[in-house]
Amino acid sequence: MNALPEPAIPETVHRAIAHDSADKHVRGAALYVDDIPEPRDLLHAAIGWSSRAHARILSLDLAAVAAAPGVVAVLAARDLTASNDIGPVLPGDPVFADGLVEYHGQSIFAVAADCVGAARRAARLARVEYQDLPAVLTIEQALADESYILPTRILRRGDAAAALAGASRRLKGRFGVGGQDHFYLEGQVAMAVPGEDGDMLIHSSTQHPTEVQHLVAKVLGLPDHAVVTEVRRMGGGFGGKETQAAIVACVAALLARRTGRPVKLRLDRDDDMILTGKRHDFLIDYDVGFGADGRIAGVEFMLASRCGMSPDLSASINDRAMFHADNCYFLQNVTIVSHRCKTHTVSNTAFRGFGGPQGMMAIEYVMDEIARDLGLDPLEVRKANFYGTTERNVTPYGMTVEDNIIPALVAELEASSDYAARRAAVDEFNRTSPWLKKGLALTPVKFGISFTAKHLNQAGALVHVYTDGSIQLNHGGTEMGQGLFVKVAQVVAEELGVALDRVKLTATSTAKVPNTSPTAASSGADLNGKAAQAAARTIRERLADLAAARFGVPADAITFRDGQVSGGGQVIAFPDLVKAAYFARIQLSATGFYTTPRLDWNEATHQGRPFFYFAYGASVSEVAIDVLTGETKILRVDILHDCGRSLNPAIDLGQVEGGFVQGMGWLTTEELAWDAAGRLTTHAPSTYKIPTASDVPRDFRVALYRGDNREDAIYRSKAVGEPPLMLGISVFHALKDAVAAAAGPVRFDAPATPERVLLAIEANR
Amino acid sequence: MDRIRFVIDGEVRTVERFDPTRTVLEYLRETEGRCGTKEGCAEGDCGACTVALGELVDGAVRHRAVNACILFLGAIDGKELVTVESLAKPEAPAHPVQQALVECHGSQCGFCTPGFVMSLYAVWREGDAPTRSGIEQALAGNLCRCTGYRPIVAAAERACAASDRSESRRVATAEQLRAIRPTEMLAIEQNGRRFLAPTGLDELAHLVLAHPDAVLLAGGTDVGLWVTKQQRRLPTVIYLGRVAGLADLAVGTDRIEIGAGVTYTDAMPVLAKYHPEIDGLLRRLGSVQIRNAGTIGGNIANGSPIGDSLPALIALGASLVLRRGPVERTLPLEDYFLAYRKTALAPGEFVARIRVPMAAADTRFRTYKIAKRFDQDISAVCAGFAVTIRADRVVDLRLAFGGMAGIPARARACEQALIGQPWTQAAVLAALPLLTQDFAPLSDMRASADYRARVAANLVRKFQIETSGAGPVGVLALAEAQP
Numbered sequence A: 001m002n003a004l005p006e007p008a009i010p011e012t013v014h015r016a017i018a019h020d021s022a023d024k025h026v027r028g029a030a031l032y033v034d035d036i037p038e039p040r041d042l043l044h045a046a047i048g049w050s051s052r053a054h055a056r057i058l059s060l061d062l063a064a065v066a067a068a069p070g071v072v073a074v075l076a077a078r079d080l081t082a083s084n085d086i087g088p089v090l091p092g093d094p095v096f097a098d099g100l101v102e103y104h105g106q107s108i109f110a111v112a113a114d115c116v117g118a119a120r121r122a123a124r125l126a127r128v129e130y131q132d133l134p135a136v137l138t139i140e141q142a143l144a145d146e147s148y149i150l151p152t153r154i155l156r157r158g159d160a161a162a163a164l165a166g167a168s169r170r171l172k173g174r175f176g177v178g179g180q181d182h183f184y185l186e187g188q189v190a191m192a193v194p195g196e197d198g199d200m201l202i203h204s205s206t207q208h209p210t211e212v213q214h215l216v217a218k219v220l221g222l223p224d225h226a227v228v229t230e231v232r233r234m235g236g237g238f239g240g241k242e243t244q245a246a247i248v249a250c251v252a253a254l255l256a257r258r259t260g261r262p263v264k265l266r267l268d269r270d271d272d273m274i275l276t277g278k279r280h281d282f283l284i285d286y287d288v289g290f291g292a293d294g295r296i297a298g299v300e301f302m303l304a305s306r307c308g309m310s311p312d313l314s315a316s317i318n319d320r321a322m323f324h325a326d327n328c329y330f331l332q333n334v335t336i337v338s339h340r341c342k343t344h345t346v347s348n349t350a351f352r353g354f355g356g357p358q359g360m361m362a363i364e365y366v367m368d369e370i371a372r373d374l375g376l377d378p379l380e381v382r383k384a385n386f387y388g389t390t391e392r393n394v395t396p397y398g399m400t401v402e403d404n405i406i407p408a409l410v411a412e413l414e415a416s417s418d419y420a421a422r423r424a425a426v427d428e429f430n431r432t433s434p435w436l437k438k439g440l441a442l443t444p445v446k447f448g449i450s451f452t453a454k455h456l457n458q459a460g461a462l463v464h465v466y467t468d469g470s471i472q473l474n475h476g477g478t479e480m481g482q483g484l485f486v487k488v489a490q491v492v493a494e495e496l497g498v499a500l501d502r503v504k505l506t507a508t509s510t511a512k513v514p515n516t517s518p519t520a521a522s523s524g525a526d527l528n529g530k531a532a533q534a535a536a537r538t539i540r541e542r543l544a545d546l547a548a549a550r551f552g553v554p555a556d557a558i559t560f561r562d563g564q565v566s567g568g569g570q571v572i573a574f575p576d577l578v579k580a581a582y583f584a585r586i587q588l589s590a591t592g593f594y595t596t597p598r599l600d601w602n603e604a605t606h607q608g609r610p611f612f613y614f615a616y617g618a619s620v621s622e623v624a625i626d627v628l629t630g631e632t633k634i635l636r637v638d639i640l641h642d643c644g645r646s647l648n649p650a651i652d653l654g655q656v657e658g659g660f661v662q663g664m665g666w667l668t669t670e671e672l673a674w675d676a677a678g679r680l681t682t683h684a685p686s687t688y689k690i691p692t693a694s695d696v697p698r699d700f701r702v703a704l705y706r707g708d709n710r711e712d713a714i715y716r717s718k719a720v721g722e723p724p725l726m727l728g729i730s731v732f733h734a735l736k737d738a739v740a741a742a743a744g745p746v747r748f749d750a751p752a753t754p755e756r757v758l759l760a761i762e763a764n765r
Numbered sequence B: 001m002d003r004i005r006f007v008i009d010g011e012v013r014t015v016e017r018f019d020p021t022r023t024v025l026e027y028l029r030e031t032e033g034r035c036g037t038k039e040g041c042a043e044g045d046c047g048a049c050t051v052a053l054g055e056l057v058d059g060a061v062r063h064r065a066v067n068a069c070i071l072f073l074g075a076i077d078g079k080e081l082v083t084v085e086s087l088a089k090p091e092a093p094a095h096p097v098q099q100a101l102v103e104c105h106g107s108q109c110g111f112c113t114p115g116f117v118m119s120l121y122a123v124w125r126e127g128d129a130p131t132r133s134g135i136e137q138a139l140a141g142n143l144c145r146c147t148g149y150r151p152i153v154a155a156a157e158r159a160c161a162a163s164d165r166s167e168s169r170r171v172a173t174a175e176q177l178r179a180i181r182p183t184e185m186l187a188i189e190q191n192g193r194r195f196l197a198p199t200g201l202d203e204l205a206h207l208v209l210a211h212p213d214a215v216l217l218a219g220g221t222d223v224g225l226w227v228t229k230q231q232r233r234l235p236t237v238i239y240l241g242r243v244a245g246l247a248d249l250a251v252g253t254d255r256i257e258i259g260a261g262v263t264y265t266d267a268m269p270v271l272a273k274y275h276p277e278i279d280g281l282l283r284r285l286g287s288v289q290i291r292n293a294g295t296i297g298g299n300i301a302n303g304s305p306i307g308d309s310l311p312a313l314i315a316l317g318a319s320l321v322l323r324r325g326p327v328e329r330t331l332p333l334e335d336y337f338l339a340y341r342k343t344a345l346a347p348g349e350f351v352a353r354i355r356v357p358m359a360a361a362d363t364r365f366r367t368y369k370i371a372k373r374f375d376q377d378i379s380a381v382c383a384g385f386a387v388t389i390r391a392d393r394v395v396d397l398r399l400a401f402g403g404m405a406g407i408p409a410r411a412r413a414c415e416q417a418l419i420g421q422p423w424t425q426a427a428v429l430a431a432l433p434l435l436t437q438d439f440a441p442l443s444d445m446r447a448s449a450d451y452r453a454r455v456a457a458n459l460v461r462k463f464q465i466e467t468s469g470a471g472p473v474g475v476l477a478l479a480e481a482q483p
């Protein structure tokens, strides 16, 4: 299949090209699910949810709901005939609670009415009689009760206990890392349109159309072929629409089935935040032994996460946390115990980084503590522990780090950010400033690329060339703002040597490319780019053969460039060749399929190669804190990030900057709070604070690292969706540095709100 | 009048028979089918629904950004409504702010983008090239979860750098707006629920007396949320935004008088001229969109313990003019708040004006706002402090706090202890333990009681430091001083 040469000078890949929908975005012309012209007779739905964290439902009286003005249908668990469980991997996620509620906000029933307001008002009228049961709400409580949703996993290499016992210095501690709400600007939404034979068309804002298709079919008792899911774009996903979109789609579909009318369910912001899962919060214990140079001799971690009431994706998320507790560092003797706590709170789910960020926080916190103990600059300790290139280069899970660029990348950033001089300046400032303190930190990132569930590392694409030479492209990936569509279109345009605007992107549809994986794990462009490339190459080969025959040259002498096909000094316009191919009865449509190579992973032993390659990056943050109030300000940030040979530097830069700011928000202002009854009290932007424009450092220097992916990923690029989020960890550690300047070493939990900063400073007073 | 008229894309639109608390966002998306304006939160916090309102001011059309999600349709009577679709027809070239966003890669998922376009459009219409700080303020009410804002700020700089402000869209003309200027009371009624918009003060006083159960609507930045978030059905709404005289601002020799209908945006420059300290506080109150709609009158009247303007106004010794029917009375602002969400406002009464005295030359005044996020956040603790020092002794001290009790209140015990003392850190430290007599704050999702108590005490220390020669000491001042 690789008979054709790579184009010598790429025309569309590796270029900074605007997002395909940018012009529509700015004109308000890009359609999201709620903007699709509404079908006749459309009904609007709302979900009624539990007001208890853990209780038996003694009775459920929906008479007032049904009688409310405008209401057309009401559904609860008792009305479901086929299935009520939509757990994505393991069972445990009912559409409607059946006799038992396990979190405050759990769906109990749904109502369809003739307008949104009527549905939402009616949903408040249910009379539910509960019998409260004891609720486990926090990680501490779950650990004490050994309340786990999945079995504890242990990853071990060497003999950590012996290394700890023999180390010249040893530190132990505990700290917490908070969760995070996705806060995609477009909330969860789906519209179900019934068709003939009981078929169902679902317009869903989902990262996983196939799963929505499958689960809708399941709850309706239909074969998968009767359900089509379509997604043109999402207004943000970040992992929050990987599994969490399903309940919204299923409720809309069930009500559509019941009424025979199209039904739209759009959660309002509060319902969205109360009803759907978030990033797992973690409680982390560490016990580390090290030498005078800061090099770790042995380390033991306990990573306990709050999974909530069901397994959802918690197995893979916690696995990934374990696989990133090494970050860029060689850990000779290590034990990582991973507890997956069951609590009576919403089931936590995928969120950009997928457990990786929390694992990385564990080791970065330890690096910082070691440095403070030894009176060293934390950067020196980090460097002393970096993976080697030929030795000290095997991860605790047995994968050799073949592509270690972190020492070089960090050295480059250290120089370009003027780290040493700024370290001295910060120390000097702190000596003379009683009320304000500064902090500085450089933290690296190494993030494993591939789904750890091996079977998900596959993708399909479908390319049609029409007789006018225009091209329609479809693949299994979904567009949520990350620029996947334009990247894959660039690949197809490149392969066929046509201008980008000849390639039309179409909505992701389970009717076009089936059995797709979620657009997740940063893998969208890697997988779908390769699948689309394969499809385009199939067509290109067919066309090349035809051109070769016409020009009387071998097929490998044919080139596709600038909308023209040439060989042996002869040229034909691409549309003319396509037309000729049509008349020659040559198929102008092809599918492409791709599976990620080199993966060799034993789920049971946690050993092998779960990742195709690693993506790297590093960031330096400088911050100031107010010793009297705990208020903070980020003064400057420098980033150097590795996207391999970027497919589209404009898109990748956006991912890097946006990811960093999201990571910064996670670790600073974004605090989720629950009350003693297990109610989320931060369920709207008035109380849950994601960064605004003024939180972003004015001095913000972001660069992409130069260097190809050494693996054969699409055009030697690297995945970029998740890794940059973890660049935000440097902000947390810069704040920790500033707090230490004010108060010495103290426990410091994330997110570092002004309150946490002040209480940390005053903890020793 | 039982219908409203407004200008959209150069044409006058007449709308009648609508739900009295229908929002402009619902109207745009559901009736006009203009889906460019998005709903991200329905509570004024995300800016996805931002539109611009054009009004006739001194003979010219002036545009301001507002949140369509909490703006009732009746409130746009007589104005121009500008949405993202207005800026460029589908076949026409994009507007300069739109173009700049494309060129700077300012959109990713694009859901926030129309709102940013409209906020930037309002800035662009102003005509000046804003500073970085000005851009950050203009965007504080717009959340973006994807981009990290850097490219959006760049787009703002690019669009506003060009001096050419000509645009292809049909901007409402002064004549058009003059022709639809409301002159008589608007009364929208549907299914027994009403939206009433009087035009004169006496008419208003009469209506409020006649409908003691009516909800008074000023900017709607609180009231709007009762409808969109709590699904409340308000029976009668009396809109204050068209009452001539209620939006007057008068500067006398000894005081400033602010009509209860004056928006934050209009009050800010005047207040800041005489009390420069208050500017830093008010520019962190809500966002541009909120300040363009919301009023200080509403901030006071709603009786919340965390209204940001209150500690500052109490520290300045402000008083209220309340009116019931034809009768007016005045009341010191601090006496207005009785208990949590309970005020001295009598049935049938409304806030007419706020009186803010001029500061004495030897009084030092400062304000503080402590929140999780710098911009567009509700305070955990808010403070307004004023100290008068004569002959090295404290002769007058007002330490007013929000967020420390069920009402905004002064730290009387602490104040008393400091009167007659030298204004030193030692004296402050000696008096601060008395704060525990003054306040027993609560814990909630914004802050713990412990943090509130500590930060309140530390703010008094900071006040002493800053008023004793150090000048502003804070991370913002530090950041702004950075090269």
Ligand SMILES: Cc1cc2nc3c(=O)[nH]c(=O)nc-3n(C[C@H](O)[C@H](O)[C@H](O)COP(=O)(O)OP(=O)(O)OC[C@H]3O[C@@H](n4cnc5c(N)ncnc54)[C@H](O)[C@@H]3O)c2cc1C
Pocket (backbone or CB within 6 Å): B043, B044, B045, B215, B216, B217, B218, B219, B220, B221, B222, B223, B224, B240, B260, B261, B284, B285, B286, B287, B290, B293, B294, B295, B296, B297, B298, B299, B300, B301, B302, B306, B307, B308, B309, B349, B350, B351, B352, B376, B377, B378, B379
């Ligand atoms: C996104 C957002 C951010 C916000 N941020 C802040 C913030 O940072 N700090 C802060 O303090 N507040 C904030 N608020 C709250 C709000 O903006 C203020 O309380 C505002 O001042 C209310 O004014 P309004 O004109 O909008 O009042 P409305 O909502 O119209 O009315 C508020 C209340 O006052 C009554 N009322 C209004 N005018 C009168 C009158 N003349 N006489 C008698 N009663 C009257 C109304 O009946 C109602 O009960 C925010 C609100 C939102 C939505």
Ligand code: FES
Pocket (backbone or CB within 6 Å): B038, B039, B040, B041, B042, B043, B044, B045, B046, B047, B048, B049, B050, B067, B068, B069, B070
């Ligand atoms: S929808 Fe969020 S501010 Fe209006």
Ligand code: FES
Pocket (backbone or CB within 6 Å): A185, A235, A236, A481, B106, B107, B108, B109, B110, B111, B112, B113, B143, B144, B145, B146, B147
């Ligand atoms: S581009 Fe997605 S929220 Fe701003």
